[in-house]
Every structure is written in C-alpha cells, then in structure tokens.
Amino acid sequence: MDLVTLLAESEAKILFVIADGLGGIDSEGRGTELEAARTPNLDRLARQGATGLTYPVAPGITPGSGPGHLALFGYDPVEHNIGRGVLTALGIDFDLEPGDVAARGNFCTLDTNGEVTDRRAGRIDSRECARLVKMLSDIRLDDTEIFVEPVKEHRFLLVLRNKKGAISAGVDDTDPHRTGTPPREPRARDEKSQKTADAVSEFLAQAREILTEEQQANMVLLRGFAQLPDLASLQDSYGLNGCALAGYPMYRGIARLLGMKVVDCGPDLDSEIDALQSAWPHHDFLFLHFKDTDSRGEDGDFDGKVAAIEELDRAIPRMMELQPEVIVVTGDHSTPSAMGGHSWHPVPVLIHANTCRVDAVEVFGETACAGGGLGHLPAKHLITLALAHAGRLRKYGA
Amino acid sequence: MDLVTLLAESEAKILFVIADGLGGIDSEGRGTELEAARTPNLDRLARQGATGLTYPVAPGITPGSGPGHLALFGYDPVEHNIGRGVLTALGIDFDLEPGDVAARGNFCTLDTNGEVTDRRAGRIDSRECARLVKMLSDIRLDDTEIFVEPVKEHRFLLVLRNKKGAISAGVDDTDPHRTGTPPREPRARDEKSQKTADAVSEFLAQAREILTEEQQANMVLLRGFAQLPDLASLQDSYGLNGCALAGYPMYRGIARLLGMKVVDCGPDLDSEIDALQSAWPHHDFLFLHFKDTDSRGEDGDFDGKVAAIEELDRAIPRMMELQPEVIVVTGDHSTPSAMGGHSWHPVPVLIHANTCRVDAVEVFGETACAGGGLGHLPAKHLITLALAHAGRLRKYGA
Numbered sequence: 001m002d003l004v005t006l007l008a009e010s011e012a013k014i015l016f017v018i019a020d021g022l023g024g025i026d027s028e029g030r031g032t033e034l035e036a037a038r039t040p041n042l043d044r045l046a047r048q049g050a051t052g053l054t055y056p057v058a059p060g061i062t063p064g065s066g067p068g069h070l071a072l073f074g075y076d077p078v079e080h081n082i083g084r085g086v087l088t089a090l091g092i093d094f095d096l097e098p099g100d101v102a103a104r105g106n107f108c109t110l111d112t113n114g115e116v117t118d119r120r121a122g123r124i125d126s127r128e129c130a131r132l133v134k135m136l137s138d139i140r141l142d143d144t145e146i147f148v149e150p151v152k153e154h155r156f157l158l159v160l161r162n163k164k165g166a167i168s169a170g171v172d173d174t175d176p177h178r179t180g181t182p183p184r185e186p187r188a189r190d191e192k193s194q195k196t197a198d199a200v201s202e203f204l205a206q207a208r209e210i211l212t213e214e215q216q217a218n219m220v221l222l223r224g225f226a227q228l229p230d231l232a233s234l235q236d237s238y239g240l241n242g243c244a245l246a247g248y249p250m251y252r253g254i255a256r257l258l259g260m261k262v263v264d265c266g267p268d269l270d271s272e273i274d275a276l277q278s279a280w281p282h283h284d285f286l287f288l289h290f291k292d293t294d295s296r297g298e299d300g301d302f303d304g305k306v307a308a309i310e311e312l313d314r315a316i317p318r319m320m321e322l323q324p325e326v327i328v329v330t331g332d333h334s335t336p337s338a339m340g341g342h343s344w345h346p347v348p349v350l351i352h353a354n355t356c357r358v359d360a361v362e363v364f365g366e367t368a369c370a371g372g373g374l375g376h377l378p379a380k381h382l383i384t385l386a387l388a389h390a391g392r393l394r395k396y397g398a
Numbered sequence: 399m400d401l402v403t404l405l406a407e408s409e410a411k412i413l414f415v416i417a418d419g420l421g422g423i424d425s426e427g428r429g430t431e432l433e434a435a436r437t438p439n440l441d442r443l444a445r446q447g448a449t450g451l452t453y454p455v456a457p458g459i460t461p462g463s464g465p466g467h468l469a470l471f472g473y474d475p476v477e478h479n480i481g482r483g484v485l486t487a488l489g490i491d492f493d494l495e496p497g498d499v500a501a502r503g504n505f506c507t508l509d510t511n512g513e514v515t516d517r518r519a520g521r522i523d524s525r526e527c528a529r530l531v532k533m534l535s536d537i538r539l540d541d542t543e544i545f546v547e548p549v550k551e552h553r554f555l556l557v558l559r560n561k562k563g564a565i566s567a568g569v570d571d572t573d574p575h576r577t578g579t580p581p582r583e584p585r586a587r588d589e590k591s592q593k594t595a596d597a598v599s600e601f602l603a604q605a606r607e608i609l610t611e612e613q614q615a616n617m618v619l620l621r622g623f624a625q626l627p628d629l630a631s632l633q634d635s636y637g638l639n640g641c642a643l644a645g646y647p648m649y650r651g652i653a654r655l656l657g658m659k660v661v662d663c664g665p666d667l668d669s670e671i672d673a674l675q676s677a678w679p680h681h682d683f684l685f686l687h688f689k690d691t692d693s694r695g696e697d698g699d700f701d702g703k704v705a706a707i708e709e710l711d712r713a714i715p716r717m718m719e720l721q722p723e724v725i726v727v728t729g730d731h732s733t734p735s736a737m738g739g740h741s742w743h744p745v746p747v748l749i750h751a752n753t754c755r756v757d758a759v760e761v762f763g764e765t766a767c768a769g770g771g772l773g774h775l776p777a778k779h780l781i782t783l784a785l786a787h788a789g790r791l792r793k794y795g796a
Binding site for chain 2: 053
C-alpha cells in the first residue's frame with residue numbers, strides 16, 4: 001500500500017516526544033524506572049489517550065540508535081540501515097556528502113609482533129585523541145580527500161571523498177574484534193569497492209608509520225564503512241514538514257537525513273522546549289528528543305533515570321500549552337539501568353488526541369501499557385497512527 | 399536482517415519445555431485444561447517471568463506438528479514446510495536419505511467398479527497392516543528401490559530411492575479425498591517429477607495385483623509426496639548446540655533435521671528428565687518434548703489433559719535444579735479436548751530469565767497470558783527472545 005496516495009490536507013500538528021531508552025525492567029522491586037517515577041502529567045495523557053508497547057525492530061532484537069529512530073519515523077529499520085560510519089559522522093555534525101565513505105575508527109595498541117593487545121588503546125582521553133587525529137590529518141592520498149575527526153576517547157571518524165567520481169563502501173572491517181591477532185586487511189567485498197579498499201590500505205600504511213613511536217595508540221582499527229543511505233524525506237513519505245529539537249548531534253543528523261529542519265538547541269530540556277515553541281508555527285511534525293533517560297540507563301543509574309523521567313514529566317504541561325492535535329510519547333528502545341545498555345524489551349507508548357479510542361490504562365508504565373488499546377506493535381506503525389489521529393489519512397479503498 | 403551477524407559468545411543455556419497441544423478452551427465452565435490444572439510451579443515461573451500467547455502459523459490457522467515445531471525453533475513455517483511423507487518417515491524413525499521421495503499410504507477398499515468405498519479400509523488394525531505391508535514389500539521396480547513400512551492401523555510409509563540419480567517429489571496425491579470415485583493417477587506436476595510418477599504408477603499396478611484377493615484392504619492411496627527439506631541447522635542459524643529429549647519419533651526426527659543431537663529416551667517424563675540431566679553439560683539448547691497433553695486432548699479427555707499438565711508441573715522443579723539461564727514453557731499448538739484435535743487457538747507461553755521484564759501475570763493460563771508482557775506474537779520469534787534473554791544477541795545497528 002502506498003501511504004502517499006492516502007494523504008489528506010490537514011492543519012493538525014503532530015508532536016513526537018522521544019525519551020531515548022525509555023523502557024526498563026524492574027530490578028529493585030519497585031517497578032521499572034518509568035513505573036517508579038512520579039509522572040502525573042504523563043499518567044494523565046495515558047489515561048485520556050491510548051497506550052501500548054512497540055517493537056523497534058522485532059521481538060528479541062536490541063536496536064541501536066539508528067534503527068530505533070528510523071522505526072519511529074516510519075522507515076522499516078531492517079530494510080533501511082544507517083551504517084556505523086555514517087552514524088559516527090552524524091554524531092559529530094560532520095557534513096557528509098553523497099558518495100563519501102565514512103568509517104568509525106578506534107586507536108588501538110599493537111605489540112611488537114603487530115598483534116592487537118588493546119582494541120581501545122587503554123581508552124585514551126579525548127585530548128590525546130585530538131592530538132593523534134591531528135597527526136593523521138597530514139595523510140595525503142592521490143585521488144582521495146581524507147578527513148580525520150576526533151570523536152571521544154579512543155574513537156575517531158574517517159571520511160574518504162574521491163575527487164574523481166563515485167566510490168563504494170563495501171569494505172570489510174579491519175577491526176578483528178578480538179586481541180591476539182593482527183588487524184585485518186581492508187578487503188573489498190565487491191569489485192566496485194576495490195578503489196575504496198586500496199585507498200584505505202594506503203591510509204593505514206601511512207597511519208602505522210605516523211603512529212609508530214606512540215606507546216599506547218600505535219595503530220588504528222576501522223569498522224562500519226558506509227555511505228549516506230537513500231531515504232525518502234518525511235515530506236515525500238508522509239507529507240509532513242518536520243522539525244527536530246535535539247541536543248545531541250546524532251539525532252539531529254538522522255532528522256536531517258529525512259529532510260527535517262534541525263534547530264540547534266542546548267542539550268537541556270528547557271532549551272529544547274524554547275526551541276519547540278519558536279518552531280511550532282512553522283511545522284506540522286515536531287520531534288523532540290530527550291537524551292537523559294538513555295544516558296542514566298547506560299550509567300546503570302536507576303534513580304538517575306527515574307529523575308530524568310520526572311524532569312520530562314514536569315515539562316509536559318509546557319508542551320501541551322502548544323495544543324498539539326496529536327502527541328506521541330515513547331522511546332526509540334529500552335535501556336534498563338539494570339543492564340546498563342540498550343535492550344530488546346518493547347517500549348511503552350502513548351498517543352493522545354481527540355480521536356483516540358481511550359483504553360483502560362490509567363498510568364504510563366510498561367506493565368500497564370502491555371494491556372493497552374494499541375496492543376504490541378512494530379514501532380514503524382506509530383507514524384501511520386499519528387497521521388490517522390491527526391486526520392491526515394484518507395480511507396483506503398472504496 | 400541476518401541474525402547470525404548478531405550472535406554473541408555466551409555460556410548461557412536455554413531450555414525449551416514443549417507441552418504438545420498445550421493450549422485449550424473452556425468447555426466445562428472451569429477454565430481451559432491449563433487453567434483447571436493445579437500448577438504451582440508453572441505459576442511461579444509465570445509470576446517471576448514474562449508471558450504471552452503465540453501464533454504458530456497465523457491467526458486462524460491450525461498447525462500440524464511439523465509447522466508447529468518448526469516455528470518453535472525459529473523457522474518460518476510457511477516458508478519452510480515438511481511434507482507429510484517426510485513427517486511419516488520421521489514418525490517411525492525411518493532413516494530417509496537426501497533425494498528419497500516419501501509418501502504417506504493408506505490401505506483402502508475399492509468396489510468392483512474400482513471406486514473407493516472406504517478410504518481407510520475399515521481402519522484395519524496394525525497387525526493386519528503389517529501383514530499387508532509385508533506383501534507389498536515384494537514389489538520390485540527397475541531403477542528404483544522401494545521401502546514399504548507399516549505405521550499404525552491403515553497407515554503405511556512408502557519411500558522411493560532412485561538408484562541412478564536424483565528424482566523429484568512433484569507428484570499429485572492418488573487419494574481422491576472422497577469415496578464413490580476411483581483413486582487418482584499419480585500425475586507429475588513438473589517435468590523433473592515424471593520419473594517419480596512413472597515409478598509410483600508401476601508400484602500401484604503391482605500393489606493392485608498383490609491385494610486383489612483381499613476383502614477389506616484391496617488397494618492403497620498415496621498422498622504427501624515429499625523430500626527432506628533443506629533447513630539450516632540450529633547451529634548455523636543461531637549458534638546453538640542443540641539436544642532433543644523426546645519420547646516420540648516424529649519430534650526426534652524434526653530435531654535431527656535441524657542438526658540437534660537426539661537422545662533416545664522413554665516416552666515418560668521421568669526418562670526424559672533423566673536424559674536431560676545427562677545431556678545438560680554438553681549442550682546450550684535443550685528441547686524437552688512432552689506428548690501427553692496433546693494425546694489426552696486428542697482423546698477428548700479434559701480431565702486426562704489436566705492430569706498430564708499437573709504431571710508436567712510436578713517435574714518443573716527437577717528441571718529448574720539444572721539452573722537454566724532461560725527456560726521457555728509453551729506448546730507447538732493448541733489441542734482443546736472439547737475439539738479432540740489440533741486447533742488454531744494461540745498458545746500460552748512463559749519465559750523465565752534474570753533479564754525478563756516481569757509482567758502482571760500471576761498464573762500460567764490462556765486468559766492471564768492474553769494480557770502478558772510478551773503480547774501475542776508469532777511463535778517463530780520465541781527463539782530470538784530466548785537468545786536475547788540469554789545474552790546471546792548483540793545490538794542491531796549502531
């Protein structure tokens with residue numbers, strides 16, 4: 001079914017509030033983080049709206065941030081994937097051009113036999129990373145422009161831009177993903193990626209030379225060679241003039257990939273809501289990204305995640321003052337603090353609109369949402385549901 | 399998405415306890431068989447774990463044992479099917495070779511016009527079947543080796559093994575599936591199955607000759623011509639070193655098809671659990687099959703099925719002594735005793751693991767599981783969920 005053929009004209013605005021890593025598990029006998037938090041405003045939305053649980057990718061699959069967000073915006077995250085190299089570029093606001101090949105780099109430690117002893121070079125700090133990146137920036141290749149950018153700790157970004165035409169990203173990781181073995185060769189997986197593999201080989205040879213005197217970080221490992229994916233814009237897919245309010249570069253980058261306007265705002269919720277208010281008249285789809293829920297979950301900080309959720313809850317009235325016809329509150333995946341990382345557990349979701357079929361759920365929490373009126377559904381259907389509740393979809397078939 | 403690329407090293411063990419035909423309906427005003435049974439151990443697992451309902455094939459579709467089990471092991475039962483002939487062979491431990499064509503046979507009764515009057519020859523008993531099969535075993539064909547094996551009552555197995563190379567199984571049933579009409583011709587559905595059809599025709603001509611003096615069983619009907627399916631092993635699909643504990647041949651056969659080690663054990667639960675204990679250190683995926691729930695359901699014996707479920711419940715503590723990191727308890731389909739056969743009703747499932755998101759469900763039963771945290775999901779996702787809960791899957795995408 002081609003959704004575009006069903007799109008209707010409407011002035012109704014849709015607000016997506018994405019609390020990164022929202023879902024959790026009960027590890028302390030007081031419910032999940034969302035259940036332990038005091039959330040009167042979210043509970044009211046849940047009570048007046050419809051709730052459920054979403055699978056970002058599929059049951060049992062733990063999503064990265066790329067797949068998690070693509071699903072929220074209605075793009076099948078298995079059909080479309082954003083490679084690690086591209087996500088790394090998006091994450092530092094590097095302006096990738098179509099055709100660029102990006103890879104995620106690690107500084108690593110090799111022993112005198114050339115075998116990897118530490119894949120992260122002792123997690124050198126970001127200043128040390130910047131110093132080493134500066135040295136690598138001197139590398140010059142014949143036909144290929146090279147960009148090396150520091151990311152954080154031992155991580156950096158490598159971008160290859162061919163001056164003479166298209167190159168491809170079908171190159172194997174050089175990261176062997178274990179120690180006690182040398183880095184792998186950057187093998188081309190197809191003929192059209194051979195030029196890229198050759199350029200990478202040359203880059204690595206020069207990098208080895210440049211880093212040879214270093215004690216900790218005497219080599220680099222590369223993985224996730226990728227190019228910008230070819231994604232239809234939110235406008236073309238759903239007729240939505242989108243705007244992203246996000247404090248972190250990666251989420252801004254994903255939004256930009258989908259043709260949304262990206263407002264640069266501080267990483268704190270207040271700045272995001274200020275920006276939301278300013279952007280409100282000019283857009284019909286607004287995506288507000290809240291990072292702290294994921295960060296505290298990654299830290300393994302149950303109480304910290306509870307506090308982040310409560311902060312979000314306190315901000316809900318400011319958002320509701322804007323009177324969105326449809327508001328969706330959910331996450332891009334779960335990050336239970338007991339696990340200190342992303343997980344596969346389905347994500348609680350609420351939709352609030354005049355056209356909701358209100359269900360029996362009285363509070364916003366995983367246990368309650370498991371019995372909600374939206375059921376358990378792939379996250380990629382949320383955008384269709386939002387369009388429907390906004391009166392933006394016509395009947396399918398006669 | 400290729401699940402193999404996400405597999406992580408882990409020592410965690412997964413135990414699948416499959417109570418055949420577990421699901422039921424409430425036909426006596428005291429809940430389903432599972433709900434009427436006293437199951438303190440299963441209830442505890444449900445209370446401490448996550449529950450839901452599974453569709454083995456699709457809503458409304460009643461699965462046979464083949465599709466039901468393929469789904470449990472994560473193989474799409476529509477994409478992959480095990481033909482009736484092959485299942486019949488597996489069910490009597492016949493050692494099918496790749497390339498063999500197997501069919502399910504019925505002895506039947508023809509009248510003097512050659513029309514079928516009884517498709518099951520009055521359900522002759524198994525001894526009579528063995529006597530007739532022995533007669534048919536004398537049949538010899540030119541290029542094709544013939545195996546005829548008794549199954550039960552009027553049913554037998556026919557296997558064709560070509561001595562000179564590959565044959566195909568695209569041959570129509572000769573069983574007309576109704577009386578008052580002659581058996582059908584074994585028509586080849588494609589050119590490469592013509593050799594098989596010719597061999598079957600010759601077999602049938604000789605069978606008719608041999609059986610001509612019989613009163614009841616004077617002919618045979620064949621259906622479900624099939625060859626061993628080409629299925630990736632559990633090891634190749636999921637990195638699991640599997641072991642099957644099953645008292646009945648068909649389930650052993652399906653497990654063997656998927657490359658699991660099959661332990662021959664008695665059909666009683668005690669023998670199976672003895673075998674489970676012995677196999678435990680050597681495998682990371684253990685499949686224990688319990689048949690009685692289905693058998694009593696097929697008998698239409700509500701109380702018998704309740705008793706079988708209670709027997710399984712009493713055995714749970716012995717299984718939990720092995721301390722599986724993940725235990726899944728479910729069925730391959732429903733067999734409501736009120737219906738005396740398989741049904742389409744979704745099957746209750748529980749997963750118990752440290753990494754579960756515990757839901758509100760307090761007892762293991764269909765009504766409670768309908769509101770469980772796993773939702774209602776295709777059974778083929780259970781293996782992915784089990785892998786996730788065992789820490790055997792890495793994140794998808796960056």
